[in-house]
Amino acid sequence: MKKNLLAALLILPLVLLSACRTALPGEEVMQNLVNRSADLESYHQFVSLTTTTTKEDLTGATVVSEQYATSDATLFPEEKTGYGKRIDKDSNYPATKSEYYVTPEVGYVQIDSADWTAYATPDVPLASLQVYPLETFIELTQIIEAYGTLELKGNEYLLRFSGSDDALNKEINYLFQTFPSEQTDYDIEIRLDAETFYLNAVSYSSTVTQADQKSVSTTELTGEFDLYNQAQQLKSVPDFDAAETTAATADSSF
Template identity: 80%
Template sequence: MKKIILSALLLPLFLLSACATALPGEEVLQNLINRSADLESYHQFVAFRTTTTKEDLNGVTTVNEQYTTADATLFPEEKTGYGKRIDKNNPYPATKSEFYVTPEVGYVRTDDADWTAYATPDVPLASLQVYPLETFIELSQIIEEYGTLELKGDEYLLSFSGSDDALNKELNYLFQTLPTEKTDYEITIHLDAESFYLTDFRYRSTAIHPDQKTTVTTELTGEFDLYDQAQKLKPVPDFDAADTTAATTDSSF
């Protein structure tokens, strides 16, 4: 009987010790920064959408929507990458671009036209990323300061909901946008609790401009994966040849 009682007492203690213990926010973010600084490669999908609703002098409401999606595989240390991007500004047709960037030169092709070489690879590489991973690491630091961080299962969840003047200034500076007196935010960022890598995020801001009778809603979503496991760049193909387009494709797209 004593053994049974002892076992019954030990079982809850074992289960308690097996549960993960949440780390302080500063330590979580420092782990994110340290692990991300040494990345050899990663894959990202980022979607950016802006919806502007405006009422004119006659009370007629118009809605304009712009969006960009970028699917990229990047190699930070080598400053190389490849992927696809779509830009859309209603009511105009969408523009589709493909990128293949090497340390020496970057190649871009738009709407299946001929490849164009850029002497400065940073130009197409910046276009390919929409926002680099570093931007979302900075966003995570800001939300850790103004929002909440909690351990949920096998991930850390950073979140903020509402408005805050100081937060508003920092986010406008981060994304290089014009500040408004009042902006409401809904932001969630997920980090893997074991590796501390950023896995996905959801960002939504609603800015109201009463004097212009305009509301601007910005939605930014993204997923990150294949950390240090992305497919290596193939040898630079001959972009003058008709059969080289497959060199920019990847199974992760």
């Protein structure tokens, strides 16, 4: 009994010590995030983007329109390859389903089970595949660290911003390449793993109110990230028949 008690007393400080992680300064957390993410061999991400606009038409009736896109991607930055699927939907049109496979030389796209299309520039289908690349979310994290709050909560760093800020608004619109609006309210939460400093999840919401046009537009963006340096090439390379594959060129600035 005494031996068991002694063992328990010895283990307890170790448990308490491991639970009491010391929070690092925000600048150091951001530097770790950038450095660790730059050397990734592989990762997986699921991203969804929904935009809902409510507007009053000329008759005074309320019109609601919605657009959304979801993507599920597994990427290998060092090998410059990746694959995944994407769904795009506009409330006025049927959903479009796309499948992508990217190699260092060329990217292939298949839309609604049609023939595969080969793009001369691989980064074009890659950009479509991801909705937003990991680098965009890292830049968003840096913006929130500068304007919001950062705290160590359990095994994660939690970054938050809620409200409106003109300077932040300009930076976010520049990042997402969108037209800025003065009346924009944000609710953003980002979670980083406290040990690896990798992105775990992003929850982003912005509401733009345009009183003169009697419209309110809400954008909701979520991202989930995992399998850092653990993703495997589970998907086999599609059989691209040169005679049946449609060739296409594209502007890499897409």
